[in-house]
Amino acid sequence: MSISEFSDTEALLVAATVDGCVDFKGRPVYRASSGGWRSAYFIIGVEMAERFAYYGIESNLITYLTGPLGQSTATAAENVNLWLGMAMLLPLLGAFVADSFLGRYRTIVIASVLYCLGLGLLTLSAMLPSVSTAYCENTNEMTLCNSLHQFKLILFFFSLYLVAIGQGGHKPCVQAFGADQFDGKDPVESKFKSSFFNWWYFGLCAAALVSILILSYIQDNLNWGLGFGMPCISMAFALIVFLIGSKTYRYSIKKNEKSPFLRIGQVFVVAVRNWRRPTPSTSVFEAQAEEGHENYEQFKFLNRALLAPENSRKYGVACSISEVEEAKAFLRLVPIWITNLVYGIVYAQFSTFFTKQGATMDRWVGSAFEIPAASLQSFISLSIILSIPVYDCVFVPIARAFTGKPSGITMLQRIGIGMFLSVLLMMIAALVEMKRLKTAEQYGLIDEPDVTIPMSVGWLIPQYVVAGVSETFIMVGLQEFFYDQVPTELRSVGLSLYLGIFGVGSFLSSFLISVIEKATSGKGHTSWFANNLNKAHLDYFYLLLTGLGTAALVAFLYFAKSYIYNNRAG
Template identity: 65%
Template sequence: MAISSAFHADNVETPMLVNTVDGAVDYRGRPASRFDSGGWRSAAYIIGVEVAERSAYGGIVSNLVTFLTGPLGQSTATAAANVNFWDGTASLLPLLGAFVADSFLGRYRTITLASFLYILGLGLLTLSAILPSLIGFECQSHKLIPCYSPQLQVLLFFFSLYVVAVAQGGHKPCTQAFGADQFDGQDQEECKAKSSFFNWWYFSLCAGSSVTASILNYIQDNLSWALGFGIPCMLMVIALTVFLLGTSTYRYSIPQNGKGPFMRIGSVFVAAFRNWQRSTPTTTPTELEFQGFLPHQKSQQFKFLDKALLAPNHLNGDGSVCTIAEVEEAKAVLRLFPIWGTCLIYAIVFSQSSTFFTKQGVTMERTIYGRFKIPAASLQSFIDIGILITILIYDRIFVPLTRSYTRNPSGITMLQRIGTGIFISVFSMIVSAVVEMRRLRTAQVYDLVDKPSETIPMSVWWLVPQYLLFGIADVFTMVGLQEFFYDQVPTELRSIGLALYLSVFGVGSFISSFLVSAIERATGGVGRDSWFSNNLNRAHLDYFYLLLAGLSLGGFAAYFHFARSYIYNRRGTL
């Protein structure tokens, strides 16, 4: 198959032609044409695939807490912890998927394989939803007793859920990296288009997933959970078909040298460790400039890695084990981790919208016409609405205005953008706490504290501001993190870079799950209602939100400290 050469071209040398893109080939392994491959045409196929995938994923995660507390009968705290743990696992698995893509299969094949696995997982998830009725029918026909074992449904449901998590781990980091690969960062016009790509990528995802998630939430709450899980399965079949249709238009990146990226970076750390007792070598600025790095990067950060430039003691000669470019490549990856760590608090805040926000909405007045009640989970669409409006303003008004002042093609730097979103998230938690205080007071006024099944006469629209603030913060932090982790890693590790961005939210979900469990144990017990009591009218989610606001403020201070000292890699050198 001709396309195979595009994935295993370790030793391919692409000639620099006027109308070709350096470091990229087409589906037949030939130098990629600048005019006949890549660009917005190819990106449109990939964006379409991701819209379908995010719609499928969002249709599950947005209402998952309702399924767990409803058909599966779990408590609120247990369900929230399970959702956070699963979502965290799904956000960490992209590290494995990106490793497989960048080291073995390539992004195209990884996306294809992950899509098939996705379809399998969603199909089994649909089966788990209809299992009780299937078993009940068989039992009735054959007079079997007992007729139904709920443990079987639980096992199949969670198995299917984690198959979806594995599939998402291979799909998500590769699609966005593959989409950005369709633009040449060395070309001035395509470089601007690549920056806009991250904005419009997120815009398209939110526009598509907000509509489908709302529809799926209504189907799940009012019609059938089986249908609510089956539609995402069909969406993924369509997504795979669309992706394969664009095969002949894509640009495929090829390795820049024979040594794999993980081997290169790993060898730097191994060599530096072997030479840890020796003095750090000095290197002239001319050498660094020749390699394409800023001269002061080497002299000011992670000097211990410079020892990888020395030959081991048992070897003769002055030859170095690693090149300067390889050392600077390792430093570039290491420089990401302080930023990664200080964004974890934002990820903890982010995870609340699909758990406790939804449970609050269930207790409030949701009737909008006659007897029609909107699903509580559908309010998450206001996050998408906030994102859509903010992206339009940001990309069409804010960036051009600030670009003329800062001379930065993106208007503001990636780290400034991320920090702005983290700061906004502090206010989102404060607003959430204030709204929850009002909800609790309303329950007291109407003597509904011990009547959790009764609807509190407070409109669910009170929750809209906190959802909108989440959306605004996402445009700054989420999109900023995507561009940052794609741009600041070696070219061959861009799937890993985006997987690192996703892992922020994976680890954040795990921390959120641990935090909820710890607070549940500390504040609950015999005769006491915890902050997360099943009776939300006796719970104290407002305390939890205020705690997160304080943690977010501390996280922002730490982020600001590390962002100020961060040294950007020169665009296009890695």
């Protein structure tokens, strides 16, 4: 082979490799034999199996707490919200560990092992025998019985939070790792990457739908051990599938440069050090920045980071324009994140009080089959599956004709529509609950909490459907927004930031329930969350969330109006 022929061959091989990626052995990775849909199918399958496992626990958890574990409605709702909050906040830690230390692949494997272990122990706790109080009293073994009950309780919650830890490492990394399989610089793979996110969310909702329909029935009518065991098998299957695809994946090369966390943190530190000094002139900023004056005026106090501290040897050097811009971009996310926390509170009700409402209503289909209360959550997944194609094929083209934007509407407009629908959702939920309470009163069932109220559970379907449509707008919008608007190196953290909204929202929901429970359960008063829901007032709680949601929407619109996108596509 001549030197020229060798050079041409080498050039073709280089052109066929994917820049910034290697294979599982650290060698240059070739486009034709790696990544793309061949890898994405494995990863979407993994996510579907994981979501089947997660919703198999989350959707019916309040029923297990108020049933076999004997907790009150308010206590069970608080515990569910605390667990949901932890499960949604831990992805921030998982994303940080993946982006800074282990990498996404190793984090997914380790998290999956912890996930399987947690689900296995959860299954074991459900299979432990429950000893009745009557038996303990008859045999004078109350101390032993209490010890057995405490052990079962401790094992259950230890297992539950181990699942949350596993989910915290798994959730933010799998989606980002899936997106890594498509080269955004390649025109063809860039289109596939956009399609990947659509199929990702579609698969997620389909898995949730199947899980809720099948596992809620098994848990309510057959056996809780089997109902928790199937998610364990599903997660073990997910891990095996993920490992099988290892040779096909593309692994991003970690760049040897300053951590984005350190870069952003340094901007704030230097700005604080220079707080007494005048900010640099606009011309200094515009000389280097692409969006000069507009970005200069926003968060002007950070512009002081462009100046070297007076004692630069001790306090460091001046920050660059790009570093200041990066810090401003991160700070712009804060008001958007905060104003969506009320939606996080609303979201927490889908698997708690909505399910408890359904349990009191007529759930019979004909005379042979009773619908599990938790299975009503399937209408959320079903409405998402149906509304996503309508959104892509009908709504976006119509909106594009008016706005001229390729996406039809901006990310923030999409989130705002979702927030409005969530306000409408809580208003509908309040009206339906008023109707349920009135029906209980008409039939003299106020003091009969165990008697089914002669009101079809179908009355709850509209609020579940609106919940699903609102998710189509706000969930996908938040996911895209926090992925797109963070620094490139923090994409895993960006995806976990939107999950953090629902984590903090769950904690806030638990806090609200606790405060309201204490405020409304005094002498001569009945708590809004009484165990007897026929005497409770969930309608008042839903109206409170309607008011909070309206206030949050107004605040969101104010901040969204002045938001400056990192890229002009919006």
